[in-house]
Amino acid sequence: MISQIVFTLVFIFSIAFFYKNAKTIYRNIKLGTQTDRSGNKKERLKMMLLVAFGQKKMFKKPIPAILHLFVYVGFCIINIEMLEIIIDGIFGTHRFLSFMGSFYDFLIYSFEILAFSVLVACVIFLIRRNILYIKRFRSHDLDNWPRTDANLILFTEIILMTAFLVMNAADAKLQSLHAEHYVQAGSFPISSYLIPYLPDSISSLVAIERTAWWVHILGVLAFLNYLPLSKHLHIILAFPNTYFSNLNPKGKFENMPAVTAEVKSMLDPSIPPPSGEVSRFGVKDIQDLTWKNLLDAYTCTECGRCTAACPANMTGKLLSPRKIMMDTRDRMVEVGKNIDNPQENVSEEKSLIDSYISREEIWACTSCNACVEQCPVNINPLEIIIGLRQYAVMEESQAPSSINGMLSNLENNGAPWKYSQADRANWTN
């Protein structure tokens, strides 16, 4: 009875805490500016099913794609088991769903196979991250916390799956010993290999089974609450993020409506200049980004496929699209904290540009869209880079001098070079 009360309290507390964190994330995303991603529902749904649910873009790299698929499918399906664990925990039942008979056996059988494949994949992922030399995992982008974060997630998943299998092994042995409460249910293709290593006494087996049960459920609840702090939010946000993808050709950059209004009145004096508060042109801080840019930042799982494909990064420049996304998130979290604790507001001097992302980074971009193409969850670092350039050029007039030269040629001669407009058709002579 006590364990039921403890379980119920822990469960309610975990859900409440997760809800609170989720609300903060939602509030932070809403700090961004408007962008319309509402139309084309059918196409959006298709994009989400293909890219997030179907993991289409992961398969650009087949080996990690297959391993990731194991973890993904495993995690989704084993969550059905969570339902039973929660019911058992609250009501003090044991294997509540076992009334389903042979279908229950089938479920447990599949869960075990999946749990094992998740475990193997996570071990391989740890090896890939820490032993093999894979450049995108060795990058300075991940120094300190991000690298630890990634390893923590993998270790947690291994612990969860191990606990699940040990629990089943102890249960299976208790069933074979006809222990009280342990109904004959389930099929244990993997955990049965662990049975010989378990003790024979019923009381020790019960202790092992209960401990593993608690480790598993507490681990899952802890993991749920670790998500909002970690890079692992993609398991939830990949779905909305792909649904709200940009459906236009990648080459198309949005035209700024505020500029259109001004330019129209400049070209035609009969049109009055736009009235009202002058908004900032371009992106200085995260409030100037769109909510989709901010959703992108929370969705990023720091896999680094963008940076690995970035022509600037691979030739040794400072720019890393992954870092652009990580910086955006870090700054957004900081701004969010300042809103929650206004008296401790220490970072009002800070902004996304300069405090997080340097000028050298934004000017190294070739706008080639390789990062956008590679992202398995349709994140767009390029929009942020161009937004920062717009701020540097239009608000501060701070561009590299050769860029200023090109812009003034364009303004005066209608070409980026110092040639006269009148000579434009000289090649026809």
Next chain:
Amino acid sequence: MEDNLHIPTVAELVGKGEVPDLLFWVGCAGSFDERAQRITKDICKILNHVGIKYAILGTEESCTGDPAKRAGNEFLFQMQAMMNIQVLDGYEIKKIVTACPHCFNTLKNEYPSLGGHYEVIHHTQLIQSLIDEGKLKPADGNEFKGKKITYHDPCYLGRGNEVYEAPRKVLETLDADLVELKRCKSNGLCCGAGGAQMFKEPEPGNKDVNIERVEEIIDSKATIVAAACPFCMTMISDGVKVKEKESEIKVLDIAEITVKANKI
């Protein structure tokens, strides 16, 4: 060779009470860059050869504003765009072919919301459709037969607008030995010129992007690289020079290859 080819301007046609069926948007590189001018002329030769009633804007053409937009100067971009739209709409232009993927992308994708609605195609798409219609056919024993040819995807044609097949279809008619670069199509590697990089020195690093690309081209053992963008043309040609491979690797635009193969 039709070196005395007359290239009509829209103003000239309108003066005669005619309108062009197709506007050839030459672009800044195509107008001023010496290497790109040769490509421009070849596109004109093709248009002339198949009898399309086309014209250029001549001195009425101005930069689409692409480099300004990518460099972050939205004002200058929209000024350019609206002035160009005035000219294009004044002549009631409906269909445009461009020689440059940047002009193509900007005119096609970024002009509509500013009021400029045109059917815009890139010259590789035009050439492909001319081949499909049977109006272009490589001459027997064309000079590319059996040669090892590869194709470099320009970012704003490939990833930017998902035009991957048109330039490849053109090359497929040559009876050549076509090879793909390791990074091609949606995974294609940039030449290093986009996003206004063409007009500035690269940031500090350990290599230039065009060298990275040319090394891949050298690895492919191709003797001809087909390009479809005047900026890629500059970057790759420069890279080939730096690597001292000018005698082994030729960089040619799809339009130049078409002119040579068809003996126009």
